[in-house]
Amino acid sequence: MSNEGRQRNEPGGSDVIQMRSVSKKYRVYYEKSENIKYLIINLLKGKRDRYRDVWALRDITLSVKAGETLGIIGENGSGKSTLLKLLCRILLADEGHIEVNGKVATLLELGSGFSMELSGRKNIFMNASILGLSRKEARRRLDEIISFSELGDFINAPIKSYSSGMLVRLGFAVAINVEADIFLIDEILAVGDERFQRKCLDRIRAMQRRGKTIALVSHNLEMIQKFCSRAILLSKGRLVADGRPDAVIDEYRRVQRSDAG
Amino acid sequence: MKCPTFQDLKELWLRREVLLNLVMRDLEVKYKGSVIGIFWSLLNPLMMLLIYTIVFRYVIGMNVKNFPVFFMCGFLPWIFLSNSVTMAAPSVINNPNLVRKVYMPKSIIPLSAMVACLVEFVMTLIILLLALPFFGCAPGYLAFSLPLVVLAQAIFVGGLTLLFSASTVHFRDVKHLLDILLIVWFWLTPIVYPVSKVASLKLPWPPLGDIVVWLITYNPMSVFVCVYRAVLLQNAVPDVLTIALVVIYTLGSAACGWLLFARSSARFAEVV
Ligand SMILES: Nc1ncnc2c1ncn2[C@@H]1O[C@H](COP(=O)(O)OP(=O)(O)OP(=O)(O)O)[C@@H](O)[C@H]1O
Ligand SMILES: [Mg+2]
Numbered sequence: 108m109s110n111e112g113r114q115r116n117e118p119g120g121s122d123v124i125q126m127r128s129v130s131k132k133y134r135v136y137y138e139k140s141e142n143i144k145y146l147i148i149n150l151l152k153g154k155r156d157r158y159r160d161v162w163a164l165r166d167i168t169l170s171v172k173a174g175e176t177l178g179i180i181g182e183n184g185s186g187k188s189t190l191l192k193l194l195c196r197i198l199l200a201d202e203g204h205i206e207v208n209g210k211v212a213t214l215l216e217l218g219s220g221f222s223m224e225l226s227g228r229k230n231i232f233m234n235a236s237i238l239g240l241s242r243k244e245a246r247r248r249l250d251e252i253i254s255f256s257e258l259g260d261f262i263n264a265p266i267k268s269y270s271s272g273m274l275v276r277l278g279f280a281v282a283i284n285v286e287a288d289i290f291l292i293d294e295i296l297a298v299g300d301e302r303f304q305r306k307c308l309d310r311i312r313a314m315q316r317r318g319k320t321i322a323l324v325s326h327n328l329e330m331i332q333k334f335c336s337r338a339i340l341l342s343k344g345r346l347v348a349d350g351r352p353d354a355v356i357d358e359y360r361r362v363q364r365s366d367a368g
Numbered sequence: 369m370k371c372p373t374f375q376d377l378k379e380l381w382l383r384r385e386v387l388l389n390l391v392m393r394d395l396e397v398k399y400k401g402s403v404i405g406i407f408w409s410l411l412n413p414l415m416m417l418l419i420y421t422i423v424f425r426y427v428i429g430m431n432v433k434n435f436p437v438f439f440m441c442g443f444l445p446w447i448f449l450s451n452s453v454t455m456a457a458p459s460v461i462n463n464p465n466l467v468r469k470v471y472m473p474k475s476i477i478p479l480s481a482m483v484a485c486l487v488e489f490v491m492t493l494i495i496l497l498l499a500l501p502f503f504g505c506a507p508g509y510l511a512f513s514l515p516l517v518v519l520a521q522a523i524f525v526g527g528l529t530l531l532f533s534a535s536t537v538h539f540r541d542v543k544h545l546l547d548i549l550l551i552v553w554f555w556l557t558p559i560v561y562p563v564s565k566v567a568s569l570k571l572p573w574p575p576l577g578d579i580v581v582w583l584i585t586y587n588p589m590s591v592f593v594c595v596y597r598a599v600l601l602q603n604a605v606p607d608v609l610t611i612a613l614v615v616i617y618t619l620g621s622a623a624c625g626w627l628l629f630a631r632s633s634a635r636f637a638e639v640v
Binding site for chain 1: 383385386389390393396397400465466468469470471472539540541542545634635637638
């Protein structure tokens with residue numbers, strides 16, 4: 108399946124992401140000594156922790172070329188977020204080999220490190236450094252970040268006075284200004300009002316034009332169709348389809364229908 | 369071959385801005401940008417000074433020469449340790465988003481708690497230095513070695529914060545043990561009493577007395593307090609054994625904390 112995908116890529120770009128037979132399991136505990144007291148009691152009783160290993164990803168082989176926009180689709184719990192987290196090293200693979208060449212921006216969540224008590228302006232610097240934007244660069248882009256967020260004077264007020272949409276705007280304004288070669292985006296585009304969403308999508312288009320590599324997880328199939336040059340379908344941790352977005356989306360719909368019926 | 373510890377240290381250094389931002393966030397939230405905020409960091413030691421003076425001097429009748437400065441030289445470093453460890457221990461589980469949703473060296477989280485306490489400690493220490501002359505013990509030239517002592521203690525405390533924050537991820541009740549440990553440790557450190565008072569400690573069961581005396585003399589905090597007093601109050605170079613112990617404790621704590629944290633933090637994103 109992965110070979111198919113590779114053949115379809117336009118020649119020229121070099122692989123920036125390579126995964127070879129990658130598997131990832133989570134250990135789910137039914138009974139765990141969560142504290143020392145129980146650990147001692149269980150040791151005395153001779154009880155062991157009980158757990159089950161859940162394979163969230165199984166034998167994934169995938170390579171992404173520079174400049175590609177890869178859409179990742181699949182039902183809930185199919186392993187999409189896990190895949191992104193492996194690529195940005197939040198998680199370590201249990202099997203297989205992963206190679207990522209280039210600076211990675213991880214946009215799994217908006218507003219990491221935000222502190223409600225502090226002003227929007229201060230939170231910009233906090234969030235930017237966490238996403239990998241240096242203070243110097245953040246300062247250089249500050250005006251752009253603030254104007255993108257459209258927060259006006261609110262930028263100097265503590266963010267606990269923001270509406271949830273305003274928080275999202277602030278988070279997005281920072282995220283979109285992070286400088287990187289590879290962007291890993293998980294669901295964060297489905298936020299904000301319609302006009303703001305369009306503005307964000309314009310930014311993604313601009314990134315594409317500048318030749319950035321993007322991996323995009325979304326349940327919004329229309330968006331995948333419109334934005335991605337390629338898509339993959341995950342099902343129960345396995346890569347079941349890889350190719351042109353419309354073909355992969357059709358496959359996804361077909362699988363879902365047969366599941367439902 | 370790449371050395372993982374070296375790689376981790378390098379990465380920590382590259383992401384130092386995140387650490388500094390977290391420190392500033394902590395301090396700013398606490399003080400809301402007002403310099404007067406440091407007043408609160410001083411209030412606690414001053415109240416303690418008052419209480420211990422009343423109890424030890426007037427209730428128990430123990431008389432220590434120049435008690436206020438004697439006490440502060442031990443108590444301020446102690447506050448640094450105890451605040452750092454209590455704040456850092458739950459820091460990883462209290463910041464799940466920094467663990468699960470972004471990639472950065474996880475050690476930044478507990479270490480930033482330590483550095484925030486360090487900033488407060490240094491400020492209170494400066495105030496103590498300014499106050500010393502009024503108590504008839506103007507600091508001598510050895511006070512210039514103070515930054516080195518503070519640095520050693522910060523590394524020692526940093527190791528502990530790594531140790532306790534990593535164990536709190538796996539065992540949520542470490543907090544309770546820590547509270548008890550800190551009380552016991554406080555009283556086993558010559559902060560409110562001079563170490564000379566325990567040289568001839570007689571307990572109903574002599575071996576226990578020996579152990580207690582040994583702990584009071586050689587536990588890491590005692591050694592640090594001893595160095596602070598030597599440098600600040602006596603303007604004397606600590607003896608070789610004390611300096612050797614400082615080095616051993618500092619490196620030992622840093623190595624244990626770092627290695628344990630590195631081992632267990634690889635899976636934090638799955639368990640936090
Ligand atoms: N920390 C964890 N501990 C145990 N199991 C986990 C953990 N995180 C995820 N899983 C399991 O791994 C599988 C894949 O999860 P993942 O979050 O990657 O799904 P997803 O495709 O992103 O789903 P969604 O569309 O709902 O976001 C699921 O079965 C989930 O239960
Ligand atoms: Mg997900």
